[in-house]
Amino acid sequence: MSFEWIASHQSAKPTTEIPLLSSADIRAIEASTEPIIGQPGLMEQAGLAIARWVLAQAPHAHFFWIACGNGNNGGDGAEAAIHLHRWGKTVYVSAVKSPKSAPADASRAWTRLVAEGIAVHHEAPDSWDVCIDALLGIGLQRHPEPPYAEWIKRINQAAKPTFAIDVPSGLDADTGSTFEPVVQASATLSLVGLKPGLFTHQGRDVCGDIWLHKLGTESTTEHIRCTLNPTPKPLPRPHASHKGSFGDVAIVGGALGMQGAAVLAACAALHAGAGRVFLAFLNSEGLQGVGIPPDIMLRSPDTLPHQGLTVVAGCGGEHDIGHHLPHWLELAERLVIDADALNAIAIRPDLAQALVQRRADTTVITPHPLEAARLLGCKTTQIQANRLDAAQRLAETFQCTVILKGSGSVIAAPGRKPRINPTGNGRLAIGGTGDVLAGLTGTLLSQRSTAWEAASESCYIHGLLADQWPQQTTLTASRLIEHL
Ligand SMILES: NC(=O)C1=CN([C@@H]2O[C@H](COP(=O)(O)OP(=O)(O)OC[C@H]3O[C@@H](n4cnc5c(N)ncnc54)[C@H](O)[C@@H]3O)[C@@H](O)[C@H]2O)[C@H](O)CC1
Ligand SMILES: [K+]
Numbered sequence: 001m002s003f004e005w006i007a008s009h010q011s012a013k014p015t016t017e018i019p020l021l022s023s024a025d026i027r028a029i030e031a032s033t034e035p036i037i038g039q040p041g042l043m044e045q046a047g048l049a050i051a052r053w054v055l056a057q058a059p060h061a062h063f064f065w066i067a068c069g070n071g072n073n074g075g076d077g078a079e080a081a082i083h084l085h086r087w088g089k090t091v092y093v094s095a096v097k098s099p100k101s102a103p104a105d106a107s108r109a110w111t112r113l114v115a116e117g118i119a120v121h122h123e124a125p126d127s128w129d130v131c132i133d134a135l136l137g138i139g140l141q142r143h144p145e146p147p148y149a150e151w152i153k154r155i156n157q158a159a160k161p162t163f164a165i166d167v168p169s170g171l172d173a174d175t176g177s178t179f180e181p182v183v184q185a186s187a188t189l190s191l192v193g194l195k196p197g198l199f200t201h202q203g204r205d206v207c208g209d210i211w212l213h214k215l216g217t218e219s220t221t222e223h224i225r226c227t228l229n230p231t232p233k234p235l236p237r238p239h240a241s242h243k244g245s246f247g248d249v250a251i252v253g254g255a256l257g258m259q260g261a262a263v264l265a266a267c268a269a270l271h272a273g274a275g276r277v278f279l280a281f282l283n284s285e286g287l288q289g290v291g292i293p294p295d296i297m298l299r300s301p302d303t304l305p306h307q308g309l310t311v312v313a314g315c316g317g318e319h320d321i322g323h324h325l326p327h328w329l330e331l332a333e334r335l336v337i338d339a340d341a342l343n344a345i346a347i348r349p350d351l352a353q354a355l356v357q358r359r360a361d362t363t364v365i366t367p368h369p370l371e372a373a374r375l376l377g378c379k380t381t382q383i384q385a386n387r388l389d390a391a392q393r394l395a396e397t398f399q400c401t402v403i404l405k406g407s408g409s410v411i412a413a414p415g416r417k418p419r420i421n422p423t424g425n426g427r428l429a430i431g432g433t434g435d436v437l438a439g440l441t442g443t444l445l446s447q448r449s450t451a452w453e454a455a456s457e458s459c460y461i462h463g464l465l466a467d468q469w470p471q472q473t474t475l476t477a478s479r480l481i482e483h484l
Helices: 023-032 042-057 072-086 104-115 148-158 259-271 321-331 339-347 349-356 369-376 380-385 387-398 433-447 451-467 477-482
Strands: 004-007 019-021 063-068 090-095 130-134 162-165 187-191 209-213 224-228 248-253 276-281 297-299 309-313 334-337 363-365 401-404 410-412
Touching (some): 042 072, 042 104, 042 130, 042 209, 063 072, 072 090, 248 259, 248 339, 259 276, 259 433, 334 339, 339 349, 339 369, 363 451
Parallel strands (some): 130 162, 162 187, 248 309, 276 297, 363 401
Antiparallel strands (some): 004 209
16 A cells, blocks of 8 residues: 655645546546455555545544545545544544435445444534545535535634545546535545646645545556646756757737736746847837846847747737737747737637648647637636636647646647646736746747647746745746746
């Protein structure tokens, strides 16, 4: 039996590409795991793993409230209760009364629990040291109903250490969307495999530290829904190199009053290590007060060189960027499309068509959920309801690499399994950080062999800077650049 620590509640730093499995994948693995006569089944193994894990997390706790649902998640809780009881802990087991009988594995667990002489209650206790949340797992289908909802509220109000089995109850394991109310866990022990919902959208805010126990199962490639974006390897900078070795990046953006966005992107490209950075304002009126480092070469959009150029289009581009996009969509060797450039593509089929026709793997688009919704002609809530699907749809529709920004940014490309980025935190929710990401992505795109690699590394590094940010200092976009 082995536990794997995956992520602190802030973020994970995986060195390898960790697989994430959908609920259907998990069920397929469970179904293909043959029970061995005389050996504990998966749920019995789960129960022992949970009891050991909770005890290791809260060694001095005595009174354990084990809140169990009607399905197999509840069965896991019942199995765990048996071990904690045998080890001398006080267990208070609450089970949801339901007209439906529990599934077979869970029924066996309940029979064993009763045979141990453990009482089964149908209400919450008055107080407890530690709660084990075994209410709802991957079978969650809707907003928790009574008494699930009441118990979840009690758990959250008590603010005691809470250990979620598989997923915090109320969290959709596949999408990271929550059905209210949702358990706010101190830590989550994911069973069999890690689920995407733990790492994107609202999932990152409710799981606490994330642990994995595979219960001796193995997933094969066909079971994998997506992966966690791994830690990138630094690009070597050989002695025998020159400024031409590290990419030419041009930022095309900065309409009237929005030049700061383009400057942020250009500075990010510079600090990320591009060999040469050009900045082409769409409007250079009123630039006083906008500090542009002398390392950056100013050009007009019409006088930029073409050959070998990576263009970052859109930062602060307003409507004006639309006039320049046909040119760069056709001629830029590599292209990052952000912000207003995405909005232009969303309303102009000619631009969308030009994007689709670009050579594969040379283009990264970096929409936030609202921009993604405009591109796909749907609502932001629909994007957020399934971020993995939305990112993949964008990649297939526009035939390019996608960074769908937000908590747990999703990186997608045609014909690939998406990645969820595990770094980054709420400090990045401030104006200008998107421009920094665009500039950074531009530099990496100019230096890496594929758009996929560039997008993955860029997301990781951008988030990591925020994770390493000093506690007492406010993160701003310009300060973020200084740390690149
Ligand atoms: N079977 C095994 O060998 C193992 C299972 N594991 C655990 O099992 C759960 C998944 O179990 P499942 O029974 O499919 O689903 P749930 O327990 O999550 O819940 C199903 C139950 O709840 C009802 N329901 C769904 N949503 C709601 C709601 N919002 N309000 C009220 N009731 C709801 C639904 O109708 C069902 O009756 C998995 O997560 C693991 O914890 C172990 O991994 C070990 C092996
Ligand atoms: K749970």
